[in-house]
Every structure is written in C-alpha cells, then in structure tokens.
Amino acid sequence: MDPVTVVKGKVSVLDRADIDTDQIIPKQFLKRIERTGYGEFLFYDWVRSGEVSLEPNPILVAGRNFGCGSSREHAVWAIQQFGFGAVVAPSFSDIFFGNCTKNGLLPIRLAEADVRALAAAGEATIDLAQQTISFAGRTLPFEIDAEIKHRLLNGLDEIALTLEHVHDIDAFERDRLPAGPVTTAL
C-alpha cells in the first residue's frame, strides 16, 4: 500500500443513501482472481443505463450508509482504480470502511449538512496528518482511528505489523487457546 497524505481536487457527487456494494461493482465482475481490472466497471449498471455519469476526480461524495451489503473488497478496488483517493459520506458500513483502510482509500465521515456543502463547493483538500478537510474557505476536522492513520500515512502492511507481535500469538496458542473445532480432523 502506498502512503496516503493529502487528497486534493474536484469532487464527484453521488447523492444517494444506502449505496450497496452490489451497485459499486456488480457480481459478474467478481469472478476475476486478480486485484486489478475493476475500475472500468464501477457502478456498471447505473452508468450503462445513463442515470449516473461520474468523472474520475480525486474525491467521491455520497449519501449515508455508503458501501452497505456484501463484504466484497472488489468495491474498494473498483473505486480506487477508477481514480478516487477518498470517499466522503455521513456514514459507512463497517466492513466497507475497514476494507478502505486496508487499501489506502480514505473514508471520511462528515455531518450530512457538511457533506452537502462539500458537494456544492465542488473541490476540497483532505489532509490526513492534520485530520482536516478544507473547502469553500472552511476547514473541518474529521475523526480517524490513530492506528489506522499511522498505517495509512506510512503505507504500512498490516500483516507485517501484526507479525511483529507473533510472540504474543505464540504465547496465546500455548497458554490460552480455547478448545475449538479442528477442520483437518473431519
């Protein structure tokens, strides 16, 4: 994952609530076994029917509960590969939010009124280190988990970070491992 510091530029607006990951990347494009090649299929059905037309700007602005439904990480890959570096919405689904942070796509939560003001402003600068988003002469703070922020700013591999604590995992398995099913014994 490349480090993420500043996302700056125009916004593309999709003023809808409850945008689910089936809309972001429909199921027929989930059969690929690579992490690439999804950008051109972003919002495929909506784009094909002509009801949505999106510019590949740096920032996507959308309605509440963005990314609900299926856990498919392909949704994040598609948004990123289309050209977006950040998504701003009043709220996100938990799994989608987590998936964003594993790939360096910035998910930013703002109050609904601020999201609308951002959509009207048309462009913004998001500074992750400062945890601010600036548009139309205003600068607003946003919240992000400190560990996620550290990982994004430095482009760190989460697995490598966890493996720095592999001795804790070893100790857990040695001393505290709860009894559980054994799949290889079936």
Added chain:
Amino acid sequence: MPKTMFDKIWEAHEVRDGLLYIDLHLVHEVTSAQAFEGLRLARRSVRRPDKTLATADHNVPTDGTSVTRMIEDVLSRQQVQTLERNCAEFGIPVYSMGSDRQGIVHVIGPELGLTQPGTTIVCGDSHTATHGALGALAFGIGTSEVEHVLATQTLVQRKPKSMRIWYAGELGFGVTAKDVILATIGTMGTSGCVGYAVEYAGPVIERLSIENRLTVCNMTIEAGGRAGMVAPDDTTFAYLEGRPAVPSGPAWEQALDRWRTLPTDDGATFDRTVDIDGSGIAPMVTWGTTPGQVVEVTGRVPSPDEFAEAADRETAERALAYMGLDPGTPITDVPLDRVFIGSCTNSRIEDLRLAAAVAEGRRVADGIRAMVVPGSAQVKIQAEEEGLDRVFEAAGFEWRSAGCSMCLGMNPDILAPRERCASTSNRNFEGRQGAGGRTHLVSPEMAAAAAIEGHFVDIRSWRA
C-alpha cells in the same frame, strides 16, 4: 462485574489490545484468490490450516453439474479451480464440487458442528453473522483481512459496541424467524445496527429452533450489524451433539460445562437495548430495494410522501421506479414471475419441510417458474430421504443441487430484466438476482404459497 456473552467471548480471544484470535476461518472461492496470491508474493504460509475450511458455493451451477471442470462459464470455472489449487498448495481442507459435504459456507459450518459456542469465526462474506446463532462471535471480513487471518490466525479489530434486542411475547401462526428479522430491519433501518454486535434474546428467540436462529442472525448485516448472536442453551446443545466436528465422551461433557458459562450474566449492561413485541409481528414482504423497505403482507406499497426524511423519500421514489410498483397497491395484488427458495438465509432442512408442506398436493401457478435449492449436499440428501424432492417436483417446482444459486447471480441462476421474484434470500438490492430483476424477500412458506397462487398471499389465512 457481570458480563455480556459478547464481552466473554471477546476477552477470551484478545491476544493483545485490538488483536483477536480466530478459532475458525471459513473460505470460499470469490473472496480468497487475491488473499492467497498475497501470501505467495510475501512468501507467507497459512498459520493454522487446522482452523481453516474451504468450500465452493457462489459460482456453483445448481443443475447437477458435479465436477469443477464441467462448469461452462470460463471465469466461474477458473475461480473454483483456483480455490482448489490454493487449498492444495496451502494444506487447507476443501469441500468442493462433487463432495457430499459441499454447500453454502454458512450452511455447512453449523451442519458439520464446526460452528461452536464461544468461538470466534470469520469468513470473507458479510453473512458470516449467521454462525452467531450457536453462541459464536462471527464477523464478515474483506479479502485483505482474509489474507491477514490466513497468515496470522488473528484479526485486527476494534471492539464493537453491544446491543441487545429483546423479543417479548410469542409468534403467531404463520409467522417465522424470517418475518422476525425482516420486521427488525424495518424497525432499525438499514444502518441501525452499524458498529454493534447484536444479541438477540427473549422468549421468542428462546423458542426458536437452531435453524430458525440461524435465519435471524444471518440478516444482522442487513441492519448494518457487525455480528448477531444468540445465547447457547439446551436447544443448541441438542443440535450439536453427535455432529462430525463436535467432541464426544468426556470432551463433550467438558464442552457443555464451558458453554453453559457463556450466556450474558444478570445485570450485565449493553450499550443499547431495543424491545420488540414478538406477538405483534406479521408475515413480511419487502417492496423496495433495501431489506429495510418492508411491510406486512396485509399492507400496501407505500407512497414516498409517507417518509419524514428527504433521503428516505428519494430512496423510496427510486425503489418504486426500479421495482415497477405504484404506491397504494396491496401487497397481495403484486403478480410474480419467479419464486426462489434457497440461500444461506433459508435453505436448511426445516425451511424445505415448511415449504414442502405448503406445496404438497398443489400446483405452481401457470407462468411461474419456481426453484428450490438446498443449502448443502447434506441437506439435499436428507430432503430426498424424506421425499421432499418428490413433493416439490409433483407440484411443479424445480429441485436443484446445493449452492448460493439465485441469491446473488454469480452462477447461471439469474432473473431476466423486469422479472419479479418472491425470494427467501437476504438482499433485494437492484440487480442482485440479475440486472433489472425485481426481488421481494419473504419466508419459505410465503414463497411457496406465492408460487401456488402466482401472487403474494397472507399465509395465516390462506387455503388453496
């Protein structure tokens, strides 16, 4: 200090702050290929193949094709073959096509007894909360997290908040677990449970069978919940005893002792509690394009004006246009083209028995194509031993083989544009069952009765 069941399971699995140990990792073909590739590129191995199990479900044709290389769709075939190759390379047991243990990942976990009380379970699939029905803490995760769990057997996870939804009273005749969860999503909204692990409790839940509890927990994600769970009790233990992965002899007794300590202590506090009157729940039918857009079967398609919030009005307008419905139309007047009985929500043996009881001695209405898709090879075998396949076929239903089928249209089972379907699955999103397809979510009995009549009926008063 009194603790919730969620607290107890969380604390028993916390390796260090924010790092959770995973007891069971279920894997399927759609969300795993890139994770295995990541391991390969970083020269990492799978830490605990003995806590990992794979099956093929999303891409599997349900027409009786029993060998992977016979899958006609090139990309589907490649995805299942990739899963088989990855599992062989990394030493992970896999029940792929042709295995008598193959099936929908959330059906085979409980069926094999792998889903056990007090365990942590993850899968690269949002419906993983299903497994919470047996008192497990089960999360859906993305592909990067699949790779993380494969490599470390842990998951980086901030502790969600806790919620208890308490169902008082008792369910009326013809009201099922599916109606309980659809009514709950209608009440909570599609994001009402975001950030929470939900414990379903109360007399209504205690009286549900395990398979019915699986249906309730399955759709937790449709209200945005991270996990859904039910306290283990004698119903749970009776379900588990004797299943392949469940211990026997003295180990079974020890397991029971452990499991009995899991339920939430008296006086434990939740971050949020919600009360729902179970006696007031009716058979439910979704009318829109989110599972929260749902009404009682005796209701009508709502008008966007009925919604207070602007966002809800806009969503309703779009949903009505997509669904081709006029406000004010009685739900029972909505004509259907297709009926689908299956999916990780409603494809277990009890679901099929209830649907068969409705179908027995009757005929699917002219012009309706109705399919029954068992959730696993084992469910199929059992249903055929009980003669349910013959009941369905005599009534004009298609009897298929195990897989995700028409729940998500990654296999040949899909809707044509504008086809309208009564479905026992979990999502009525635009295009979910096929581009332009129109999905109404209902219980298995409601779906079967709709197949007979060609439109929705109130199962409580229906006699064909």
